Amino acid sequence: DTAVSQTPKYLVTQMGNDKSIKCEQNLGHDTMYWYKQDSKKFLKIMFSYNNKELIINETVPNRFSPKSPDKAHLNLHINSLELGDSAVYFCASSLGRGGKLFFGSGTQLSVL
């Protein structure tokens, strides 16, 4: 029974396409996040939502748009994909802000 699940696990697409990654958590947490792990292996926060409200929006191109329909879901939509968007994207959740994060297994995005 996966606590934080994200789909798809692998996503291969062409430059210029639009794609979405979905995330769901069943932990009853109120805060959800998107992190990006780039080629240098750093985990960098992109967005955070608390009770469906956007609370962190790092310097991310506006081609990336998060959407939180409810506390248990946080999706990431990416428009006009570029080669540099290739990375592993992790969804995470926590109870409250800045606390212990629970991560999904990641989505490996490859833009060709």
Next chain:
Amino acid sequence: DQQVKQNSPSLSVQEGRISILNCDYTNSMFDYFLWYKKYPAEGPTFLISISSIKDKNEDGRFTVFLNKSAKHLSLHIVPSQPGDSAVYFCAASARGNKLVFGAGTILRVKS
């Protein structure tokens, strides 16, 4: 600007010996520190944490030490086991704000 640094990209240790993973930080406002472990093709999983009011926290084979004056923390694993082979990330936050991660250290435990 990397606020959390793990200067050793990798570490190799014999099974049964101690593994020591190090982490340095620059932001003096950080008050909560965590270690995460990550296996290939999986997300990071929480291992152990420590708040700035403590200088040591233990959980079984894992101990985290915090030296606030040096802005340094370390994770000790004793004894190391082959199943401990993974990437270890250090992370820190300030007053409930976002977690900032280091680049990770690959630990290989040889049997």
